[in-house]
Amino acid sequence: MKISLSSPALLVPALLLALGCAHAADLSPTEQNIVASIKARSPQALQLLEQSVNINSGTMNHAGVRAVGQLYRQALDQLGFATRWIDMPPAMQRAGHLLATRAGSATRGKRLLLLGHLDTVFEKDSPVQRWQRNGDRVRGQGVNDMKGGDVVILEALRALHRAGALDDTTITVMFTGDEEDAGEPIAVSRADMVAAARRSDIALSFEATMRNRAGQDTGTVGRRSSSSWELEVKGRQGHSSAIFTDKAGYGAVYEAARILDGFRQQVIEPDLTFSAGLIVGGTEAAVDAAGTKGQAAGKTNVIARSTLVRGDLRYLSYEQRDRAHATMRAIVARNLPGTSASITFHDAYPPMPPTPGNLAVLDVYSQASSDAGLGPIPALPPGQRGAGDIQFVAALVDSLDGLGVAGNGAHSPDEDFDIASLERATIRSALLIYRLTH
Numbered sequence: 115m116k117i118s119l120s121s122p123a124l125l126v127p128a129l130l131l132a133l134g135c136a137h138a139a140d141l142s143p144t145e146q147n148i149v150a151s152i153k154a155r156s157p158q159a160l161q162l163l164e165q166s167v168n169i170n171s172g173t174m175n176h177a178g179v180r181a182v183g184q185l186y187r188q189a190l191d192q193l194g195f196a197t198r199w200i201d202m203p204p205a206m207q208r209a210g211h212l213l214a215t216r217a218g219s220a221t222r223g224k225r226l227l228l229l230g231h232l233d234t235v236f237e238k239d240s241p242v243q244r245w246q247r248n249g250d251r252v253r254g255q256g257v258n259d260m261k262g263g264d265v266v267i268l269e270a271l272r273a274l275h276r277a278g279a280l281d282d283t284t285i286t287v288m289f290t291g292d293e294e295d296a297g298e299p300i301a302v303s304r305a306d307m308v309a310a311a312r313r314s315d316i317a318l319s320f321e322a323t324m325r326n327r328a329g330q331d332t333g334t335v336g337r338r339s340s341s342s343w344e345l346e347v348k349g350r351q352g353h354s355s356a357i358f359t360d361k362a363g364y365g366a367v368y369e370a371a372r373i374l375d376g377f378r379q380q381v382i383e384p385d386l387t388f389s390a391g392l393i394v395g396g397t398e399a400a401v402d403a404a405g406t407k408g409q410a411a412g413k414t415n416v417i418a419r420s421t422l423v424r425g426d427l428r429y430l431s432y433e434q435r436d437r438a439h440a441t442m443r444a445i446v447a448r449n450l451p452g453t454s455a456s457i458t459f460h461d462a463y464p465p466m467p468p469t470p471g472n473l474a475v476l477d478v479y480s481q482a483s484s485d486a487g488l489g490p491i492p493a494l495p496p497g498q499r500g501a502g503d504i505q506f507v508a509a510l511v512d513s514l515d516g517l518g519v520a521g522n523g524a525h526s527p528d529e530d531f532d533i534a535s536l537e538r539a540t541i542r543s544a545l546l547i548y549r550l551t552h
């Protein structure tokens with residue numbers, strides 16, 4: 115390749131761009147050190163991930179969750195963090211959490227809270243393979259959700275440590291042991307995380323990144339709540355031949371159908387979903403205590419007396435939730451003759467709205483990625499993600515999620531990840547942590 119000496123300023127950046135290289139000039143010498151040490155350790159990072167994936171840590175396999183915690187704890191001890199294991203009360207039947215802290219002179223940079231989780235949805239008896247490499251991808255239990263992201267945290271911190279860039283920083287790392295099925299009461303199982311957020315300025319969570327349609331890795335600036343509702347409808351039992359008269363009424367099944375269709379026609383809006391997942395109706399209808407199984411009895415010649423519906427509701431802000439609740443309640447109250455209905459709502463995960471503060475953290479992340487030659491990082495549309503741990507702290511601190519590895523099929527037997535994404539995510543995250551803390 116010939117490079118004309120007459121216009122080097124024009125050609126050299128174009129060449130670097132074409133080769134996908136880092137613009138060395140965009141990274142400080144310390145940052146270049148950090149990137150180099152991450153690249154040098156890529157094989158060991160993959161080994162650490164393999165080692166942790168080979169320990170089954172289904173949420174209910176407490177010994178496994180603690181063993182993964184012990185592995186990560188050793189790494190954090192080596193980096194000069196103060197580590198401790200937090201047990202949950204035995205009645206909660208959860209393994210507990212790993213907490214690691216370091217405190218610097220608070221005048222400089224932001225105080226960070228880094229979030230990962232030790233558990234996976236794959237319990238001890240799961241037939242899903244633990245670690246199976248196929249070329250440049252690996253299938254296995256929790257490889258992208260989220261042991262891959264956990265290793266991103268550890269390797270990013272390790273590179274910063276080697277560059278002397280952890281000195282004087284204030285960083286808390288929390289690996290929860292029950293993200294996939296948070297222990298009840300939530301006020302207890304997430305108390306330590308909330309307390310850590312109160313001592314921090316920014317929360318970063320390392321759940322898998324999600325690719326957009328253009329194939330780019332994205333950042334998660336918003337996540338929707340998870341909540342549920344129960345609809346209970348009553349009708350007047352009677353002879354079916356009299357249905358639709360004022361005296362006999364319309365029955366509980368028609369009234370439930372009217373309500374659900376009203377939801378569909380009047381409540382749908384962007385970033386809001388509500389799914390009716392279970393319905394039973396007839397002369398008798400019952401749902402079990404777990405809310406996942408129902409029983410019904412009825413006859414074609416008897417007007418239905420009872421209908422029960424269970425559903426979820428996912429929203430991006432409390433304003434959106436309140437608006438949806440008000441419309442749903444109004445629809446429920448407009449009863450057909452001879453029927454009555456009531457609806458109750460239960461919140462589980464709070465929403466993480468895409469605030470300007472969250473977008474500002476994404477800007478730093480995207481710039482760091484561009485400066486390292488890894489391309490800009492756009493925001494994932496917030497409606498496209500389920501609930502996660504970061505939502506318990508998002509109201510307290512600026513928050514960014516999706517800093518982990520790239521993969522497919524989380525929670526399924528096909529869960530996998532793209533090996534190259536481990537190094538890529540580690541470089542971006544290390545530079546982000548460096549820039550936020552300096």
Ligand SMILES: [Zn+2]
Nearest residue numbers: 259260293321
């Ligand atoms: Zn997860």
